Amino acid sequence: MAITLNELAKQLGLSNATVSMALRNSPRIAADTRERVRKLAGELNYVPNNFGRGLQSRRSWLLGYMLGTVTRSFLNELLETVGFASMYDGYGLLTGWVPDTPEAFRSQLHLMLEKNVDALIFTLTGELVYPHIPLLRAHRKPFIFCSCYCPPEYDSVVGDHYLGGRMALEHLAEAGHRAVLVSECRSLEERLRGYSDAAREREVTLHCYRSSREIPAMLDAMPEVTAIAAFSDAEALEIRHLLQDSGRSVPGDVSLIGYDGAWFTQEREFSLTTVAQPVQEIGRSTYRRLTEILAGDSDPRQILLAPSLRPGASVAPPKTGK
Incomplete structure (x- = not known):
């Protein structure tokens, strides 16, 4: 029979809230306590009940990331960076692949809303997203554009x-x-x-x-x-x-x-x-800004991050006479 959070807390002599925060690696809990909680949870094969957790907090602890492709290594690394950042804070990342059509976007967005994601990240052209912003606001779903330019009334993180x-x-x-x-x-x-x-x-x-x-x-x-x-x-x-x-x-x-x-x-x-x-900085800044929005900071910000020139052997002076 699966062990519950309440039973785990009793064995540890801690409150349910303390155990829950320790399992999410919250810095508000002492490091030795976090380690003790994780050790016993591992020994007992404890798996958090996120459905119950979501009912209590009114959050799903899921983020939605909608993008069109990851065939470019830049986008692979971007997705990985956002995924790791969200994982360390206890979030799951639900990914939606969106071909460049309004129908595909609408279908994936409705799926995200059905899963009750807490917020959404878009690495997509604004033309796909803008018509659905009233729907996002009606469902009170914060969102941010990642590596995509957008009007100043929306949040974004993008390379310069x-x-x-x-x-x-x-x-x-x-x-x-x-x-x-x-x-x-x-x-x-x-x-x-x-x-x-x-x-x-x-x-x-x-x-x-x-x-x-x-x-x-x-x-x-x-x-x-x-x-x-x-x-x-x-x-x-x-x-x-x-x-x-x-x-x-x-x-x-x-x-x-x-x-x-x-x-x-x-x-x-x-x-x-x-x-x-600065792909990793773009990914981390996107996640960080999204958590600020979820915490109540609703004033839109557009974060612009500088690239850098990386010289290689593919540029040389032109041939004489050209």
Whole structure:
């Protein structure tokens, strides 16, 4: 028969509240008491009854995280960071995968509400989320955007993509590049603004590509282009392969800079110059801000975190004569 919290507390000679807080690793409980509680709970195979806990506190101790993909290593690390932060505070993390359609978002959101999550994190375009904000407010569900820009009336934590765009372009300009290809992805408005401002100041000409597969033909048509700023590190690797297939080398013929700071960029066989997002800080700050909202801090905040340039071997001065 499963042991209850009440029975565990009696064996320890402690109150139910003290045992409950100790099991959640609350710093309000002395470290030796927490250890004693966890030790006996482990020996007796005690499993907390979160249903009862939720009835008492009117909370589910679940957070919902809705995002579209984790194929980029940046998003994998972001999800992992939020997951660990919530786990250490006793929360479960319910993840909803959302293809880029309103119907899929609505379906996953309703599931989150059925599970009575305490709050929601969105790493999704605002166009999917905004129509459902009245529903979230009707259900009194706090939410925050993570690594997504949004209007100032909503909470968000995001990397400073304007600064990241400037960093990338300035690094290429300092290496001597005067014509650069950059991604025209619609989600990159702030980064494009950073590229454009730095390019104007450095007298660099910008050209935009929509798909990495069109880059070799664009380089054939525009021999003055000597560098590429990719959408992400993953795309930068794809671009490098396309360049190699077209007989070009990196950085001998074309310099290449990525974005995100993925783990593989530092591997010797890649050694990719990249603008590294502070992914763990973004994840921890998102969780920390969400707990502040749950505690009653309802004034929206937009937290902007600076990226950093991580030099590699994929950027070099352009060939003489280009």
